[in-house]
Amino acid sequence: MAQKILRINTRTKEYVFEDVTTYAKLGGRALTSRIINTEVPADAHPLSSDNKIVFAAGILAGTNLANSGRLSVGAKSPLTQGIKESNAGGQFAQTLPKLGLLAIIFEDKPETDDFSIVRINENSVEFLPAGEIAGMQTYAAQKKLQAKFGEKAVTAMVGPAGECCLQASTIQFSDPEGLPTRSAGRGGMGAVLGSKKIKAIFLDTATSNQKLEIANMDDLKEIRKEWTDILLKHPVTSQGLPAYGTAVLVSIVNEAGALPTKNFREGKFDQVEKICGETLANTITERKGKVKHGCHTGCIIQCSQVYNDKDGNFLTTGFEYETIWGFGAHLLIDDLDAIATMDRTCDEIGIDTIEMASSLAMAMEAGVIAWGDAEGALNLLREVGKKSPLGRIIGNGTGFTAAAFGVDRIPTVKNQALPAYDPRAVKGIGVTYATTPMGGDHTAGYSVCQNLLSCGGTVDGLKKEGNIEISKNLQIATAAIDSLGLCLFVAFAVLDDERGVPCMAKMVSALTGQDYSVDDILNLGITCLTDELAFNKKAGFTKLDDRLPRFFAENFPPHNVTWDFTEDETEKAKVLV
């Protein structure tokens, strides 16, 4: 049976299972962005009844193709005030097809202060009172949900941060072990779900008979082998990421002089060996954690891990490079256990680690806590979970915290905190930060490939030449990958293997029975970006919003590079709207 879109009104509790019709041939990010651009007024307040939040599986979800289980969550962002697709792992995306669903749209908002759990079956939707789990941190809340709905309960959930609509709040998704550890992290999607008074969503497949329609199963089986082969042949996806997780980058980026240290003041952290991927892997091994772990069933890259504390007890998982940089070098903190505890705390509260790292940097700039003060940083994070005024400040993100404390060195674009690559030394990512409709975001066009890893060619990150072009191409390719529901990390392999993009086209052809070319795949990305840029334009964004903060004109040691692109230059990295 053809997949449906489930549309739920959170005020009236009415719902309808709709044919995809006008949204045909879309999935993942292309679908969420099309729905938001079509249905949400661009001047809507993100927490108002006019905003909607969409959960969409990718086009390839449910096919068992390797790494095809990523989820797109879309809404108008309370953080950036622009359109947002926040991408997450976990089991949610692959479970949607089991209910016959491509996507779920939540509309309107109730007037009550009471939170609900939304239970979604194949044919029905039920609003249950959240009761005691309202206000709970995510691990405890998930335990309650598992007790009610079973150990393997596939859920989405907001933490205390989302409940009080903080602009950096996440939606946490259950992983293969049932822990609420996978985040739609960026742009405050948790606040949008929280504004609609939804504490959790439970996908109930117990009675479902839905099966994904596959047009040409024999073709798909054949292509699946090629796809797996591509991923298993590339050193990054088959060796670097499985061995060290994304933390493999700590040493690489530091060595390149591009690791933003002490709020983007220099590119090397002198304590880097205490927080690098090698140290992380050794620590995990010593403590009998897991070096390799997949965020969703069908992942063969396994960049996640299980990090145990000193006593060998579980502490956190999905412990990313960005988080280690953010709570580490960025804040001059060199204690990996403290950083891991902050990661866990963010998952518990349901708040974005990248945004929180820069919120804490702002608190350090203001002297609220000292640079390098791990305990002070952790205490501030815990305030977010308490919903105290101080916690609301920190939890509303970097720009907000800066404004609360009168700080003017603010590493954001479109009010979203910049990730772990200094734009002066990795200029391709700087172009992406500036121009992606997502706000400061590395995943939207990850030029670290060409600038530092020589994946897909080599472009000097210290110089301007070639960086507009790679950012633009990567932004398009990424939007396509996000729309197919593939993990972004397939890009390392795809960029270096000429079979890569044709294979993606063949996968969609086999699934749909329609003939997809390489251009069709790229057009999916262009379509997606076009929707996003069009929304932002209606929302009032212009090329003047595509600027990095002025302080990036400062010299950045050790290479003493500056940010030297004009808006007119970076504008060329955008598709035309």
Place this chain on the structure above:
Amino acid sequence: MAQKILRINTRTKEYVFEDVTTYAKLGGRALTSRIINTEVPADAHPLSSDNKIVFAAGILAGTNLANSGRLSVGAKSPLTQGIKESNAGGQFAQTLPKLGLLAIIFEDKPETDDFSIVRINENSVEFLPAGEIAGMQTYAAQKKLQAKFGEKAVTAMVGPAGECCLQASTIQFSDPEGLPTRSAGRGGMGAVLGSKKIKAIFLDTATSNQKLEIANMDDLKEIRKEWTDILLKHPVTSQGLPAYGTAVLVSIVNEAGALPTKNFREGKFDQVEKICGETLANTITERKGKVKHGCHTGCIIQCSQVYNDKDGNFLTTGFEYETIWGFGAHLLIDDLDAIATMDRTCDEIGIDTIEMASSLAMAMEAGVIAWGDAEGALNLLREVGKKSPLGRIIGNGTGFTAAAFGVDRIPTVKNQALPAYDPRAVKGIGVTYATTPMGGDHTAGYSVCQNLLSCGGTVDGLKKEGNIEISKNLQIATAAIDSLGLCLFVAFAVLDDERGVPCMAKMVSALTGQDYSVDDILNLGITCLTDELAFNKKAGFTKLDDRLPRFFAENFPPHNVTWDFTEDETEKAKVLV
């Protein structure tokens, strides 16, 4: 001697007395806006060393012409992120010419955490340590300054709010009695001065020999009589305002169904008689306060007053309609003493009453305190003075407080709180709110004249017709008045007296010896607006920023009107840039 511009570097402590040269023929708002537009990069962070803050006397300052002592304070606003002119009474503007000064520009910022007092003499500038007055509320700090510099010390000062760079912080100026009660209230000018670590400015005229050059003194004397006659003949400037202050409007606007009650939900407040101008005047008289009072020497309108508490002791002065509305009907508070105490508290902390009223409305929307809870409201205001996290939230204004507490009904334009006239029922002022480069501001084009008071003609505030035109004309006239340094309230008389604008031209002609026409006066306004709109354009503002919040599409009782202008329509109220 020709007037100079004093330029002070707050980092190096260097200063220079400059000839006006490129800034010739400007004054007041036209001068501050020209300087900001010329010298401040539009993408500068308002609290960074790139921003500047300018204090400018109007063109007519020092002439003893009635009501010619208003001051313009200009900077890039931390609240709106656009250009700002914040207009204040007090003795500052009239004292500048006694030092031979037209304006003072503060540039750059120091790296220290220590605040200074800047003492300005005719030929020199001295930075004194603020010492014990740092952190003090304004009344106590002013007492210390008076003890040091004399009872009549003419000062500008930030309160605790400005010291910690809160976005709604004011600069408080000493009034004729030496109290720090006159505010450059809107747009966070206190934060800009605070970011430059200036607690207070003292204009030291003790040794000064400067005298304003007047080209044609005989002419000026003659014209002064006509000007006074114009003001004393009009019922608003000679009767309404002196008798009741601006609070005369409470009953008028309520009667018109345009008094925004409970955060702009309806146009009439059922307890209005407890807070109206008549009650205010009676209370003042009973308690032996002063019904009439001028905010600066030479004011003949005398809309200010001295409000005593129940025991007959001084409580506050400069107690405005906007403040009474904001802490009154807007919050469903009907206790005039409580409202007066909030007014005093804002002056003490150095924070804008209009912005604070809507911050408190957001706290009420969120259930932090109950609607109508005067004690709760006062306690929240006092937090601002304590610099607590909760105080920083409230003190950063309406949009910030709304974001902290997840509220989506936010009465702001360009992030500045809307004043005391509902734009649906006073549509001319709605056009001004939407289109003035200042953000939500009633003083920028006060169509209440034509919409409610039949000054300068009558235009129905409930209908669209004619309201674009009056807003545009008023915006131009206001910018001219602000540039001359005249009190805006002269407009009531000028609009109804055909001698009005020609008299303004004659005043400038007599002063300068150059021949000014009525068109020259209006062109001064157009020039000023052109600078302001040009700056905002460079800062990224477009017509999409000239929108009222979506909730103004709701029906507004009792007239059941809605906001029904499009951006393309309101755009016509702006001068071309």
